[in-house]
Amino acid sequence: MSAPVYTLAEGCPYADATTAQRFSDGSPIKGLMLLQDTQLIETLAHFSRERIPERVVHASAVGAWGEFEVTHDISHLTSAKFLTGIGKKSKTLSRISTVGPGAGSPNTVRDVRGWALKIFTEEGNQDFVFNDIPVFFIRDPIKFPSLNRSHKRHPATNVTDATMFWDFHSQNQEGIHALMLLFSDRGTPKSVRHVNAYSGHTYKMTKPDGSFHYVKFHFKSNQGNDTLTDAEATRLAGEDPDNHTADLYDAIESGNFPSWTLYIQAMTPQQAETYRWNVFDMTKVWPHSDVPLQPVGKLTFNKNPDNYFADIEQAAFSPSTMVPGLAPSADPILQARQFAYPDAARYRLGANYQQLPCNRALCPVYSPYQRDGASTINGNYGADPNYVRSALKAVAFRQPVADDSGKKHHDVWTMGCVADYASQVTDEDFVQARMFWEGVLGAQEGQKEVLVGNVAAHLGRAKPVVWEATFDMFSRIAPDLGKAVRNAVAGQGQKTQV
Numbered sequence: 001m002s003a004p005v006y007t008l009a010e011g012c013p014y015a016d017a018t019t020a021q022r023f024s025d026g027s028p029i030k031g032l033m034l035l036q037d038t039q040l041i042e043t044l045a046h047f048s049r050e051r052i053p054e055r056v057v058h059a060s061a062v063g064a065w066g067e068f069e070v071t072h073d074i075s076h077l078t079s080a081k082f083l084t085g086i087g088k089k090s091k092t093l094s095r096i097s098t099v100g101p102g103a104g105s106p107n108t109v110r111d112v113r114g115w116a117l118k119i120f121t122e123e124g125n126q127d128f129v130f131n132d133i134p135v136f137f138i139r140d141p142i143k144f145p146s147l148n149r150s151h152k153r154h155p156a157t158n159v160t161d162a163t164m165f166w167d168f169h170s171q172n173q174e175g176i177h178a179l180m181l182l183f184s185d186r187g188t189p190k191s192v193r194h195v196n197a198y199s200g201h202t203y204k205m206t207k208p209d210g211s212f213h214y215v216k217f218h219f220k221s222n223q224g225n226d227t228l229t230d231a232e233a234t235r236l237a238g239e240d241p242d243n244h245t246a247d248l249y250d251a252i253e254s255g256n257f258p259s260w261t262l263y264i265q266a267m268t269p270q271q272a273e274t275y276r277w278n279v280f281d282m283t284k285v286w287p288h289s290d291v292p293l294q295p296v297g298k299l300t301f302n303k304n305p306d307n308y309f310a311d312i313e314q315a316a317f318s319p320s321t322m323v324p325g326l327a328p329s330a331d332p333i334l335q336a337r338q339f340a341y342p343d344a345a346r347y348r349l350g351a352n353y354q355q356l357p358c359n360r361a362l363c364p365v366y367s368p369y370q371r372d373g374a375s376t377i378n379g380n381y382g383a384d385p386n387y388v389r390s391a392l393k394a395v396a397f398r399q400p401v402a403d404d405s406g407k408k409h410h411d412v413w414t415m416g417c418v419a420d421y422a423s424q425v426t427d428e429d430f431v432q433a434r435m436f437w438e439g440v441l442g443a444q445e446g447q448k449e450v451l452v453g454n455v456a457a458h459l460g461r462a463k464p465v466v467w468e469a470t471f472d473m474f475s476r477i478a479p480d481l482g483k484a485v486r487n488a489v490a491g492q493g494q495k496t497q498v
C-alpha cells in the first residue's frame with residue numbers, strides 16, 4: 001500500500017510535518033516565527049481544542065461494536081421489530097464505564113459499572129443505558145446530583161471523601177440495597193466481560209392495539225459474573241490501572257468474543273397493581289421467584305473501535321432513544337433521565353450529535369423540522385419545507401397507537417393535584433437488603449465477612465461524626481450486621497467476624 005501524502009486539514013499537501021517557518025539570517029540560534037505559518041498555528045490551535053467536556057458521571061470507559069441476535073420469540077409482548085423473528089440480527093455499540101472517577105482513572109476501583117448499549121434497528125436506534133446492579137441508590141431524581149457529588153471529590157480538598165459518602169447514604173437510606181451490592185465483591189468486577197447488566201427501571205413493552213406489559217431487562221454475562229477481592233482490585237489499580245480496558249480489547253482482538261444473554265421479566269398492569277413492591281421504585285428488584293426470567297436474545301461484542309474518541313467518546317446514549325414497541329414507565333427516575341441525556345449530549349457534542357457516525361441511525365432518517373446548527377453534516381434536507389404541514393411535499397407518519405382500556409387505566413391521568421413530593425424511608429426498604437444479606441451472602445462461605453470488611457475499610461476513613469448513623473442504618477438490615485460493622489470499624493486491622 002502506498003504511503004498517504006501528508007496534507008494540512010484543508011487537504012493542501014505539505015513538505016514536512018516537523019518544520020516551522022521562521023525569519024532568520026541562517027543562524028541556528030536566531031530566528032522569529034511567522035504568523036503565515038499555517039501548519040504550526042493550526043497544529044497548536046487544534047491541540048488546545050482536543051478535549052470535549054468529560055461526561056459529568058461515567059467518564060472513564062471502554063467500548064466495543066457488536067451484534068444482537070433474537071433467540072426467543074416475544075412478539076406477543078412487543079411490536080419492536082428488532083425483537084421479532086428468531087435469528088434476527090442488529091448491529092450494536094456498547095460503552096461500559098465506572099461512574100464516579102474521571103477519565104483515565106484506574107479501572108478496578110469499587111464502583112457501579114455503567115453499561116450502555118445502542119442497537120441500530122430498522123426502526124431507528126434503541127438505547128439501553130443500564131448499570132451492573134439491578135437497583136439504584138435513590139428513587140427521587142432531584143437527589144441525583146447530590147448522590148454523585150458525595151461519591152466524588154470534596155469541594156475544598158479535591159480528595160475523594162468517605163465522610164461525604166457515608167453522610168449522604170446514612171441520611172438517604174433508601175439506597176441500602178444498592179450499597180450492599182456495592183460493598184460485596186460485586187463492586188469490584190473481574191473485568192467488564194464478567195459483569196451483568198440490568199435496566200433496574202421498569203419499562204413498558206407495547207403492542208399497536210395499546211396493550212402493554214411492564215418489563216425489566218437483564219443481560220447476563222456468558223463469561224460468568226466473576227469478581228475481584230478488595231485486595232486484588234487495589235493491587236491492580238496501582239500496578240495495572242487500565243486492566244479492564246486492555247482485557248476487553250485483547251479478548252476481542254484475539255477472536256475471543258464476549259457475549260451476554262438477554263432475559264426479561266414481564267408483568268401485566270393488573271399484576272403490577274397488587275405486587276408487594278411499587279414497580280416504579282428503582283430501589284427494588286422483582287425476585288425471580290415472583291417473576292421468572294424469560295430468555296430473549298444474545299449480544300456479542302465482536303469488533304474493537306477503530307478509534308476510541310470517534311467511536312466511544314463521541315457516543316451518546318439515552319433512555320429516551322426508544323423504538324416503537326418499547327416505552328418508559330412512570331418511574332420518576334426514568335422520567336427524569338428522558339431529559340438529562342439528550343441535554344448532556346447537546347452540551348458535550350453539540351446540537352447535531354445524532355449525525356456523528358457512531359450515533360447515526362442505520363435506517364433512513366427524515367427529521368426535516370430539526371435542522372441547521374453547528375456541524376450539520378447530513379445535507380440538511382436540501383430544499384424540503386422546514387415547517388410542518390406543508391402542502392408542497394407529502395410526509396408519511398407512523399400509525400398512531402390505539403387506546404385500549406388497559407392503557408387508559410395506567411396512562412390517563414384524570415384526577416389529582418400538583419403537590420411537592422419526596423419519598424420517605426420505611427422498614428420495607430430494608431427487606432430486600434436483608435434478603436441479600438441472609439439469602440445470597442449467607443449462602444456463600446465467607447461473603448458476609450467480605451462485605452463487612454469492605455464497608456469497614458471505607459467507613460473507617462470517614463470522620464467518626466457519620467459512624468453512628470451508618471451503624472444504625474446497617475442494623476436496620478440485621479442487628480448482627482450493624483454490630484459487625486461497628487466492631488470492624490473499631491478494630492480496623494483485626495480479622496472480621498460475623
Ligand code: HEM
Pocket residue numbers: 054055056057058061095096097113114115116129130131136140141142144198199200201315316317333336337340341344345348
Ligand atoms: C435521575 C437519575 C439520573 C440522571 C439525572 C442521570 C444523568 C446522567 C448523565 C448527565 C450522564 C452523562 C451523559 C453524557 O454526558 O452523555 C449519565 C451517564 C450514564 N448514566 Fe445516568 N443518570 C441517572 C440515573 C442513572 C441510572 C439509574 C442508570 C442505570 C440504570 C444510569 C446509567 C448511566 C450510564 C450507563 C451512563 C453512561 C452512558 C455512556 O456510556 O455514555 N444513570 N447519566
